[in-house]
Amino acid sequence: MYWKNKNVYISLISKKRKFINDGVFQAELNEFLARILAEDGYSGVEVRVTPIRTEVIIRATRTREVLGDKGRRIRELTSLVQKRFFNKSTNSVELFAERVENRGLCAMAQAESLRYKLLKGLAVRRACYGVLRHIMESGAKGCEVIVSGKLRAQRAKSMKFRDGYLISTGEPSKRFVNTATRSAQLKQGVLGIKVKIMLPTAIDTKTGLPSILPDNISVLEPKTDTVDAL
Structure with missing residues:
Protein backbone atom coordinates (compact mmCIF):
# COMPACT_ATOMS: atom_id res chain seq x y z
CA MET A 1 0.00 0.00 0.00
CA VAL A 100 -13.74 -5.06 47.72
CA GLU A 101 -16.99 -4.43 49.55
CA ASN A 102 -18.86 -7.60 48.52
CA ARG A 103 -16.43 -10.46 48.06
CA GLY A 104 -19.32 -12.80 47.24
CA LEU A 105 -19.74 -11.03 43.88
CA CYS A 106 -16.03 -11.17 43.01
CA ALA A 107 -15.20 -14.18 40.82
CA MET A 108 -11.45 -13.98 41.51
CA ALA A 109 -11.96 -14.07 45.28
CA GLN A 110 -14.38 -17.01 45.04
CA ALA A 111 -12.10 -18.96 42.69
CA GLU A 112 -9.20 -18.46 45.10
CA SER A 113 -11.41 -19.53 48.02
CA LEU A 114 -12.43 -22.70 46.17
CA ARG A 115 -8.80 -23.40 45.32
CA TYR A 116 -7.74 -23.30 48.98
CA LYS A 117 -10.66 -25.53 49.97
CA LEU A 118 -9.57 -28.15 47.43
CA LEU A 119 -5.93 -27.89 48.53
CA LYS A 120 -7.02 -28.60 52.11
CA GLY A 121 -8.62 -31.87 50.97
CA LEU A 122 -12.30 -30.90 51.03
CA ALA A 123 -14.57 -32.92 48.73
CA VAL A 124 -15.11 -31.25 45.35
CA ARG A 125 -18.90 -31.40 45.44
CA ARG A 126 -19.11 -30.04 48.98
CA ALA A 127 -16.63 -27.22 48.29
CA CYS A 128 -18.40 -26.17 45.08
CA TYR A 129 -21.85 -26.15 46.66
CA GLY A 130 -20.50 -24.04 49.54
CA VAL A 131 -19.09 -21.45 47.13
CA LEU A 132 -22.30 -21.55 45.07
CA ARG A 133 -24.47 -20.90 48.13
CA HIS A 134 -22.25 -18.03 49.32
CA ILE A 135 -22.39 -16.35 45.89
CA MET A 136 -26.19 -16.55 45.66
CA GLU A 137 -26.62 -15.30 49.24
CA SER A 138 -24.47 -12.27 48.35
CA GLY A 139 -27.06 -11.07 45.82
CA ALA A 140 -25.90 -12.58 42.51
CA LYS A 141 -28.45 -13.33 39.80
CA GLY A 142 -26.75 -16.58 38.90
CA CYS A 143 -23.42 -18.40 39.01
CA GLU A 144 -21.55 -21.33 37.54
CA VAL A 145 -18.61 -23.30 38.94
CA ILE A 146 -16.64 -25.74 36.76
CA VAL A 147 -13.92 -28.03 38.14
CA SER A 148 -12.04 -30.18 35.63
CA GLY A 149 -9.25 -32.72 36.02
CA LYS A 150 -8.66 -36.02 37.81
CA LEU A 151 -11.34 -35.69 40.46
CA ARG A 152 -11.72 -39.28 41.72
CA ALA A 153 -10.62 -41.80 39.10
CA GLN A 154 -7.60 -41.75 36.83
CA ARG A 155 -9.66 -40.47 33.93
CA ALA A 156 -10.09 -36.70 33.84
CA LYS A 157 -13.58 -35.24 33.70
CA SER A 158 -15.43 -32.00 34.40
CA MET A 159 -18.03 -31.25 37.05
CA LYS A 160 -20.36 -28.32 36.48
CA PHE A 161 -22.50 -26.65 39.17
CA ARG A 162 -25.04 -23.94 38.27
CA ASP A 163 -27.64 -21.91 40.09
CA GLY A 164 -29.85 -18.98 39.13
CA TYR A 165 -29.93 -17.06 35.84
CA LEU A 166 -26.72 -16.77 33.80
CA ILE A 167 -26.25 -15.44 30.25
CA SER A 168 -23.40 -16.70 28.08
CA THR A 169 -23.58 -14.77 24.80
CA GLY A 170 -23.97 -11.24 23.54
CA GLU A 171 -22.53 -7.92 24.61
CA PRO A 172 -24.26 -7.91 28.06
CA SER A 173 -22.33 -11.08 28.99
CA LYS A 174 -19.12 -9.01 28.91
CA ARG A 175 -20.51 -6.41 31.32
CA PHE A 176 -22.72 -8.48 33.63
CA VAL A 177 -20.72 -11.72 33.94
CA ASN A 178 -17.59 -11.75 36.10
CA THR A 179 -15.26 -14.65 35.23
CA ALA A 180 -12.11 -16.01 36.86
CA THR A 181 -9.95 -19.11 36.39
CA ARG A 182 -7.50 -20.77 38.77
CA SER A 183 -5.59 -24.05 39.00
CA ALA A 184 -4.89 -26.26 42.02
CA GLN A 185 -1.92 -28.64 42.11
CA LEU A 186 -2.97 -31.85 43.88
CA LYS A 187 -1.32 -35.26 44.23
CA GLN A 188 -3.32 -36.81 41.40
CA GLY A 189 -2.70 -33.86 39.06
CA VAL A 190 -3.79 -30.32 38.30
CA LEU A 191 -7.41 -29.27 38.75
CA GLY A 192 -8.80 -26.41 36.69
CA ILE A 193 -11.27 -24.05 38.39
CA LYS A 194 -13.59 -21.64 36.59
CA VAL A 195 -16.09 -19.37 38.33
CA LYS A 196 -18.74 -17.26 36.56
CA ILE A 197 -20.95 -14.81 38.46
CA MET A 198 -23.94 -12.97 36.98
CA LEU A 199 -23.95 -9.53 38.62
CA PRO A 200 -27.27 -7.87 39.50
CA THR A 201 -26.15 -4.57 37.92
CA ALA A 202 -23.22 -3.34 35.83
CA ILE A 203 -21.63 0.10 35.64
CA ASP A 204 -21.98 1.80 32.26
CA THR A 205 -18.52 2.90 31.07
CA LYS A 206 -19.90 5.97 29.26
CA THR A 207 -22.19 7.42 31.93
CA GLY A 208 -20.76 5.77 35.06
CA LEU A 209 -24.28 4.87 36.21
CA PRO A 210 -25.67 1.40 36.99
CA SER A 211 -27.24 -0.29 33.96
CA ILE A 212 -29.72 -3.15 33.62
CA LEU A 213 -30.12 -5.89 31.04
CA PRO A 214 -31.52 -4.65 27.70
CA ASP A 215 -34.34 -7.24 27.71
CA ASN A 216 -35.49 -6.28 31.19
CA ILE A 217 -39.19 -5.30 31.17
CA SER A 218 -40.81 -3.39 34.01
CA VAL A 219 -44.60 -3.57 34.20
CA LEU A 220 -46.22 -0.47 35.66
CA GLU A 221 -49.33 -0.53 37.76
CA PRO A 222 -52.44 0.47 35.78
CA LYS A 223 -53.93 3.84 36.55
CA THR A 224 -57.31 3.78 38.22
CA ASP A 225 -59.87 5.96 36.39
CA THR A 226 -61.97 8.00 38.77
CA VAL A 227 -65.55 8.63 37.61
CA ASP A 228 -67.20 11.72 39.01
CA ALA A 229 -70.48 10.98 40.76
CA LEU A 230 -73.54 12.64 39.21
Whole structure:
Protein backbone atom coordinates (compact mmCIF):
# COMPACT_ATOMS: atom_id res chain seq x y z
CA MET A 1 0.00 0.00 0.00
CA TYR A 2 1.32 3.44 -0.97
CA TRP A 3 1.08 6.19 1.63
CA LYS A 4 1.21 9.82 0.49
CA ASN A 5 1.94 11.09 3.98
CA LYS A 6 4.54 9.07 5.87
CA ASN A 7 3.82 10.90 9.14
CA VAL A 8 0.27 9.46 9.17
CA TYR A 9 1.66 5.94 8.67
CA ILE A 10 4.19 6.39 11.48
CA SER A 11 1.52 7.73 13.85
CA LEU A 12 -0.73 4.73 13.08
CA ILE A 13 2.10 2.31 13.87
CA SER A 14 2.92 4.13 17.10
CA LYS A 15 -0.74 4.06 18.19
CA LYS A 16 -1.00 0.35 17.47
CA ARG A 17 2.24 -0.33 19.33
CA LYS A 18 1.05 1.75 22.29
CA PHE A 19 -2.21 -0.21 22.61
CA ILE A 20 -0.33 -3.51 22.39
CA ASN A 21 2.24 -2.43 24.98
CA ASP A 22 -0.50 -1.23 27.34
CA GLY A 23 -2.33 -4.54 27.04
CA VAL A 24 0.82 -6.59 27.62
CA PHE A 25 1.74 -4.44 30.63
CA GLN A 26 -1.76 -4.83 32.13
CA ALA A 27 -1.67 -8.63 31.69
CA GLU A 28 1.85 -8.99 33.14
CA LEU A 29 1.06 -6.73 36.11
CA ASN A 30 -2.17 -8.64 36.82
CA GLU A 31 -0.36 -11.99 36.73
CA PHE A 32 2.47 -10.66 38.91
CA LEU A 33 0.14 -9.29 41.61
CA ALA A 34 -2.15 -12.35 41.47
CA ARG A 35 0.82 -14.60 42.24
CA ILE A 36 2.08 -12.47 45.14
CA LEU A 37 -1.28 -11.48 46.70
CA ALA A 38 -3.16 -14.75 46.16
CA GLU A 39 -3.65 -15.35 49.91
CA ASP A 40 -4.83 -11.76 50.51
CA GLY A 41 -7.95 -11.97 48.33
CA TYR A 42 -6.53 -10.25 45.25
CA SER A 43 -9.43 -9.23 42.99
CA GLY A 44 -7.94 -7.16 40.18
CA VAL A 45 -5.89 -4.08 39.36
CA GLU A 46 -6.54 -0.71 37.74
CA VAL A 47 -3.83 1.49 36.21
CA ARG A 48 -4.21 5.26 35.91
CA VAL A 49 -1.49 7.08 33.97
CA THR A 50 -0.92 10.80 34.54
CA PRO A 51 1.87 13.04 33.19
CA ILE A 52 3.53 13.09 36.62
CA ARG A 53 3.09 9.53 37.91
CA THR A 54 1.46 6.17 37.32
CA GLU A 55 -1.13 5.09 39.88
CA VAL A 56 -1.73 1.36 40.40
CA ILE A 57 -4.90 0.59 42.38
CA ILE A 58 -4.97 -2.95 43.81
CA ARG A 59 -8.41 -4.35 44.66
CA ALA A 60 -8.41 -6.98 47.38
CA THR A 61 -10.69 -8.36 50.08
CA ARG A 62 -8.06 -8.00 52.83
CA THR A 63 -6.43 -4.61 52.31
CA ARG A 64 -4.79 -4.63 55.74
CA GLU A 65 -2.56 -7.54 54.71
CA VAL A 66 -1.79 -5.84 51.39
CA LEU A 67 -0.66 -2.65 53.13
CA GLY A 68 1.31 -4.50 55.79
CA ASP A 69 2.56 -3.22 59.14
CA LYS A 70 2.83 0.59 58.89
CA GLY A 71 2.67 0.35 55.09
CA ARG A 72 5.80 -1.76 54.82
CA ARG A 73 4.46 -4.33 52.37
CA ILE A 74 2.91 -1.77 49.99
CA ARG A 75 6.29 0.01 49.84
CA GLU A 76 8.00 -3.29 49.01
CA LEU A 77 5.45 -3.94 46.25
CA THR A 78 5.96 -0.42 44.91
CA SER A 79 9.71 -1.02 44.70
CA LEU A 80 9.19 -4.37 42.95
CA VAL A 81 6.75 -2.92 40.41
CA GLN A 82 9.05 0.06 39.77
CA LYS A 83 12.05 -2.18 39.08
CA ARG A 84 10.11 -4.76 37.07
CA PHE A 85 8.00 -2.55 34.80
CA PHE A 86 9.30 1.04 35.05
CA ASN A 87 13.05 0.56 35.28
CA LYS A 88 13.82 2.86 32.33
CA SER A 89 10.89 5.22 32.85
CA THR A 90 11.19 8.62 34.51
CA ASN A 91 7.61 8.52 35.87
CA SER A 92 7.16 7.54 39.49
CA VAL A 93 4.86 4.69 40.50
CA GLU A 94 2.48 4.76 43.44
CA LEU A 95 0.43 1.81 44.67
CA PHE A 96 -2.91 2.04 46.45
CA ALA A 97 -5.11 -0.65 48.01
CA GLU A 98 -8.88 -0.61 47.55
CA ARG A 99 -11.15 -2.92 49.51
CA VAL A 100 -13.74 -5.06 47.72
CA GLU A 101 -16.99 -4.43 49.55
CA ASN A 102 -18.86 -7.60 48.52
CA ARG A 103 -16.43 -10.46 48.06
CA GLY A 104 -19.32 -12.80 47.24
CA LEU A 105 -19.74 -11.03 43.88
CA CYS A 106 -16.03 -11.17 43.01
CA ALA A 107 -15.20 -14.18 40.82
CA MET A 108 -11.45 -13.98 41.51
CA ALA A 109 -11.96 -14.07 45.28
CA GLN A 110 -14.38 -17.01 45.04
CA ALA A 111 -12.10 -18.96 42.69
CA GLU A 112 -9.20 -18.46 45.10
CA SER A 113 -11.41 -19.53 48.02
CA LEU A 114 -12.43 -22.70 46.17
CA ARG A 115 -8.80 -23.40 45.32
CA TYR A 116 -7.74 -23.30 48.98
CA LYS A 117 -10.66 -25.53 49.97
CA LEU A 118 -9.57 -28.15 47.43
CA LEU A 119 -5.93 -27.89 48.53
CA LYS A 120 -7.02 -28.60 52.11
CA GLY A 121 -8.62 -31.87 50.97
CA LEU A 122 -12.30 -30.90 51.03
CA ALA A 123 -14.57 -32.92 48.73
CA VAL A 124 -15.11 -31.25 45.35
CA ARG A 125 -18.90 -31.40 45.44
CA ARG A 126 -19.11 -30.04 48.98
CA ALA A 127 -16.63 -27.22 48.29
CA CYS A 128 -18.40 -26.17 45.08
CA TYR A 129 -21.85 -26.15 46.66
CA GLY A 130 -20.50 -24.04 49.54
CA VAL A 131 -19.09 -21.45 47.13
CA LEU A 132 -22.30 -21.55 45.07
CA ARG A 133 -24.47 -20.90 48.13
CA HIS A 134 -22.25 -18.03 49.32
CA ILE A 135 -22.39 -16.35 45.89
CA MET A 136 -26.19 -16.55 45.66
CA GLU A 137 -26.62 -15.30 49.24
CA SER A 138 -24.47 -12.27 48.35
CA GLY A 139 -27.06 -11.07 45.82
CA ALA A 140 -25.90 -12.58 42.51
CA LYS A 141 -28.45 -13.33 39.80
CA GLY A 142 -26.75 -16.58 38.90
CA CYS A 143 -23.42 -18.40 39.01
CA GLU A 144 -21.55 -21.33 37.54
CA VAL A 145 -18.61 -23.30 38.94
CA ILE A 146 -16.64 -25.74 36.76
CA VAL A 147 -13.92 -28.03 38.14
CA SER A 148 -12.04 -30.18 35.63
CA GLY A 149 -9.25 -32.72 36.02
CA LYS A 150 -8.66 -36.02 37.81
CA LEU A 151 -11.34 -35.69 40.46
CA ARG A 152 -11.72 -39.28 41.72
CA ALA A 153 -10.62 -41.80 39.10
CA GLN A 154 -7.60 -41.75 36.83
CA ARG A 155 -9.66 -40.47 33.93
CA ALA A 156 -10.09 -36.70 33.84
CA LYS A 157 -13.58 -35.24 33.70
CA SER A 158 -15.43 -32.00 34.40
CA MET A 159 -18.03 -31.25 37.05
CA LYS A 160 -20.36 -28.32 36.48
CA PHE A 161 -22.50 -26.65 39.17
CA ARG A 162 -25.04 -23.94 38.27
CA ASP A 163 -27.64 -21.91 40.09
CA GLY A 164 -29.85 -18.98 39.13
CA TYR A 165 -29.93 -17.06 35.84
CA LEU A 166 -26.72 -16.77 33.80
CA ILE A 167 -26.25 -15.44 30.25
CA SER A 168 -23.40 -16.70 28.08
CA THR A 169 -23.58 -14.77 24.80
CA GLY A 170 -23.97 -11.24 23.54
CA GLU A 171 -22.53 -7.92 24.61
CA PRO A 172 -24.26 -7.91 28.06
CA SER A 173 -22.33 -11.08 28.99
CA LYS A 174 -19.12 -9.01 28.91
CA ARG A 175 -20.51 -6.41 31.32
CA PHE A 176 -22.72 -8.48 33.63
CA VAL A 177 -20.72 -11.72 33.94
CA ASN A 178 -17.59 -11.75 36.10
CA THR A 179 -15.26 -14.65 35.23
CA ALA A 180 -12.11 -16.01 36.86
CA THR A 181 -9.95 -19.11 36.39
CA ARG A 182 -7.50 -20.77 38.77
CA SER A 183 -5.59 -24.05 39.00
CA ALA A 184 -4.89 -26.26 42.02
CA GLN A 185 -1.92 -28.64 42.11
CA LEU A 186 -2.97 -31.85 43.88
CA LYS A 187 -1.32 -35.26 44.23
CA GLN A 188 -3.32 -36.81 41.40
CA GLY A 189 -2.70 -33.86 39.06
CA VAL A 190 -3.79 -30.32 38.30
CA LEU A 191 -7.41 -29.27 38.75
CA GLY A 192 -8.80 -26.41 36.69
CA ILE A 193 -11.27 -24.05 38.39
CA LYS A 194 -13.59 -21.64 36.59
CA VAL A 195 -16.09 -19.37 38.33
CA LYS A 196 -18.74 -17.26 36.56
CA ILE A 197 -20.95 -14.81 38.46
CA MET A 198 -23.94 -12.97 36.98
CA LEU A 199 -23.95 -9.53 38.62
CA PRO A 200 -27.27 -7.87 39.50
CA THR A 201 -26.15 -4.57 37.92
CA ALA A 202 -23.22 -3.34 35.83
CA ILE A 203 -21.63 0.10 35.64
CA ASP A 204 -21.98 1.80 32.26
CA THR A 205 -18.52 2.90 31.07
CA LYS A 206 -19.90 5.97 29.26
CA THR A 207 -22.19 7.42 31.93
CA GLY A 208 -20.76 5.77 35.06
CA LEU A 209 -24.28 4.87 36.21
CA PRO A 210 -25.67 1.40 36.99
CA SER A 211 -27.24 -0.29 33.96
CA ILE A 212 -29.72 -3.15 33.62
CA LEU A 213 -30.12 -5.89 31.04
CA PRO A 214 -31.52 -4.65 27.70
CA ASP A 215 -34.34 -7.24 27.71
CA ASN A 216 -35.49 -6.28 31.19
CA ILE A 217 -39.19 -5.30 31.17
CA SER A 218 -40.81 -3.39 34.01
CA VAL A 219 -44.60 -3.57 34.20
CA LEU A 220 -46.22 -0.47 35.66
CA GLU A 221 -49.33 -0.53 37.76
CA PRO A 222 -52.44 0.47 35.78
CA LYS A 223 -53.93 3.84 36.55
CA THR A 224 -57.31 3.78 38.22
CA ASP A 225 -59.87 5.96 36.39
CA THR A 226 -61.97 8.00 38.77
CA VAL A 227 -65.55 8.63 37.61
CA ASP A 228 -67.20 11.72 39.01
CA ALA A 229 -70.48 10.98 40.76
CA LEU A 230 -73.54 12.64 39.21
